[in-house]
Amino acid sequence: MPLISTIAKVHRWALYTKHPLFARAVAELDATQWYEPERIQKRVWSRMQSLLAYAYKHVSYYRQLFQEQHICPQDIRNPETFQHIPVLTKRLVRENQKSLLSDQIDMAKLIQNYTGGSTGERLAFYQDQNYWFYNAADKARCFAMCGYTIGDRVAYLWGADYDTPQGKMATLRDRLTYNRIWINVFDLDKSKFELTVERLQRFCPTLLIGYVSSLTMLARYLQKHRLTIPSVHAIESSAEVLTLSNRKLIENTFVCQVFDRYGCREVGNIAHECEEHTGLHILADNNHVEFLTAAGQPVTGGNMGLITVTNLSNYAFPFIRYQTGDLGRPSDRICSCGRGLPLMEVVEGRTSDIILAPGGKLLHGEFFTHLFYKLDAVRQFQVMQTSRTRLLVRIVWDNHPDAATIAFLEKTIHEHGDPQFEIQFESLDRIDKSASGKFRFTISEVPLEF
Numbered sequence: 001m002p003l004i005s006t007i008a009k010v011h012r013w014a015l016y017t018k019h020p021l022f023a024r025a026v027a028e029l030d031a032t033q034w035y036e037p038e039r040i041q042k043r044v045w046s047r048m049q050s051l052l053a054y055a056y057k058h059v060s061y062y063r064q065l066f067q068e069q070h071i072c073p074q075d076i077r078n079p080e081t082f083q084h085i086p087v088l089t090k091r092l093v094r095e096n097q098k099s100l101l102s103d104q105i106d107m108a109k110l111i112q113n114y115t116g117g118s119t120g121e122r123l124a125f126y127q128d129q130n131y132w133f134y135n136a137a138d139k140a141r142c143f144a145m146c147g148y149t150i151g152d153r154v155a156y157l158w159g160a161d162y163d164t165p166q167g168k169m170a171t172l173r174d175r176l177t178y179n180r181i182w183i184n185v186f187d188l189d190k191s192k193f194e195l196t197v198e199r200l201q202r203f204c205p206t207l208l209i210g211y212v213s214s215l216t217m218l219a220r221y222l223q224k225h226r227l228t229i230p231s232v233h234a235i236e237s238s239a240e241v242l243t244l245s246n247r248k249l250i251e252n253t254f255v256c257q258v259f260d261r262y263g264c265r266e267v268g269n270i271a272h273e274c275e276e277h278t279g280l281h282i283l284a285d286n287n288h289v290e291f292l293t294a295a296g297q298p299v300t301g302g303n304m305g306l307i308t309v310t311n312l313s314n315y316a317f318p319f320i321r322y323q324t325g326d327l328g329r330p331s332d333r334i335c336s337c338g339r340g341l342p343l344m345e346v347v348e349g350r351t352s353d354i355i356l357a358p359g360g361k362l363l364h365g366e367f368f369t370h371l372f373y374k375l376d377a378v379r380q381f382q383v384m385q386t387s388r389t390r391l392l393v394r395i396v397w398d399n400h401p402d403a404a405t406i407a408f409l410e411k412t413i414h415e416h417g418d419p420q421f422e423i424q425f426e427s428l429d430r431i432d433k434s435a436s437g438k439f440r441f442t443i444s445e446v447p448l449e450f
């Protein structure tokens with residue numbers, strides 16, 4: 001164990017040396033979080049002006065938008081003038097894929113990324129190297145808030161696909177590089193819980209990271225079987241809203257603090273809890289956040305609003321005033337930790353049910369968002385389990401129903417979900433949110449046997 005920890009530290013040192021841009025982003029974000037709020041804002045608007053000037057010059061979508069709205073990027077220097085720029089919705093990103101790309105980029109150096117989004121609407125988009133360095137630096141800063149230092153053992157309860165190393169060699173390399181393990185939560189069943197706990201007890205992670213519902217399930221299993229994983233000193237939860245009851249369950253079971261993270265694949269980490277747990281610190285020096293009413297005005301009086309983000313580091317495919325589809329509330333409180341980053345609460349976001357497959361496998365909602373990532377023909381989806389064996393897959397098509405996509409979905413759900421599923425497909429013009437206002441991309445009417 002100490003040897004792998006040392007190798008991981010050496011690797012990080014090599015990364016800093018090899019990529020000075022990364023080292024600079026780490027040093028910058030480490031320092032700016034402690035600035036006074038006014039100094040952070042000054043920095044945000046300086047970076048914003050660079051981004052807006054670049055977008056006007058090199059991104060045809062923004063050039064046309066600014067010209068239509070008579071916006072001159074140099075005039076946008078503060079929150080008031082910034083509001084003149086119309087918001088960017090998921091629909092607009094889908095419809096303007098090509099014109100949102102900078103004319104200065106080398107496509108070979110870009111990373112294409114995907115999301116199932118908070119509203120079941122899939123999106124494909126691009127991120128450049130500058131974005132990835134800042135995003136990695138921001139992740140490192142968030143881990144540090146959890147008390148993690150480079151070389152510490154980390155375990156992920158995650159989905160086994162694009163995010164995770166594939167194959168034995170890649171897994172070994174990942175382990176040596178980052179001193180971490182990945183536990184696939186896309187195919188958990190009762191027998192695998194036992195193995196998962198054994199694996200965690202053997203690996204002794206100090207930091208455990210996972211989807212809220214996976215952490216909750218694991219906590220319930222540990223409580224029921226009177227088991228513990230004493231090595232865990234901190235837990236980072238993400239991807240779903242962390243309710244107070246789930247936080248208490250996880251904290252009481254693992255006897256450690258939970259640090260909630262809010263982010264999305266389009267812009268990376270947006271907000272993260274610090275050791276004082278007074279809300280989530282908006283990582284404003286990399287992602288500028290606004291909270292807007294449905295009419296596009298800033299919310300007032302502690303009300304909640306649509307979370308609208310501008311990423312300050314992705315120049316290849318700028319997300320300027322991008323609406324994530326989640327609801328949050330800004331906070332005026334000052335955190336006693338000393339960071340100048342503002343605080344917020346995430347009120348409503350994505351929510352998913354776990355699907356209990358006929359054979360007993362528990363399918364996490366993220367299994368389905370990841371399944372839909374790369375399907376161009378699909379605009380929006382929702383999966384409903386109406387009985388133990390029946391799945392209803394609702395799809396809003398981009399143009400028209402696509403037989404090859406349906407065949408692919410059927411095959412993949414049978415192969416990686418459960419072969420006993422009877423799958424019915426339904427084509428719709430739109431899929432509405434539930435009465436609570438949340439969009440549920442998986443809904444199960446089958447109670448979980450636990």
Ligand SMILES: [Zn+2]
Pocket residue numbers: 274275276277281335336337338339
């Ligand atoms: Zn704080």
